[in-house]
Amino acid sequence: MPPHDASDELTDRERLLVQHNAVLQERVAQLELAVDSHAVVNQAQGILMAVHRIDADAAWAALVRVSSHSNIKLRAIADAVVGLMSTPDPVVDGDAAAAALEMLLPTLREVEGGPTPDPL
Secondary structure, three states, X not given: OOOOOHHHHHHHHHHHHXXXXXXXXXXXXXXXXXXXXXXXXXXXXXXXXXXXXXXXXXXXXXXXXXXXXXXXXXXXXXXXXXXHHHOOOOOOOOHHHHHHHHHHHHHHHHXXXXXXXXXX
């Protein structure tokens, strides 16, 4: 093995630092996404609690159940619930929005005076 001079060793250290920095940046991005996701999921949970008059555990269970049965990420379902309830003219576009709408339909049927299925 040939001997390393100081410039080779410094280059190896710099390369290692660059790699380590890239890993740390990716972790920060993942944590930021997790924090954002948590906020949206909490908002959806609160909406379901208010709309269906259920507790936090039941709202969480409903989100998990719909996500699991529809094979759609929970965050996408939560985004759709928040989107449907926070815009004046919501657009039901895509599987997540359709699943979210199904979660909210019992309340819409109650308002319209139609038959009311069991909540969630």
